[in-house]
Amino acid sequence: MGSGIYAEDWTGVFNCAECEADYELDGTTDDWKLKAYADCPKCGADLEVELPSEPDPEEWFDVWLASQEGEGE
16 A cells, blocks of 8 residues: 555445445545555445556647647648
């Protein structure tokens, strides 16, 4: 989980395998924002969810640039 210095609060859906249920919970991310962690409100199990990675800003530029090609013709 890292040092926790860069951890942030995260709210989302966690799945508990023991309870076989989904819960919308407030959790905490790891330092690298790759996973979020919370505790199951029913059984107390440790829950973990992988977070979607954000696209690289350079990729955003490439997508934007490609969308601009051909404009003004």
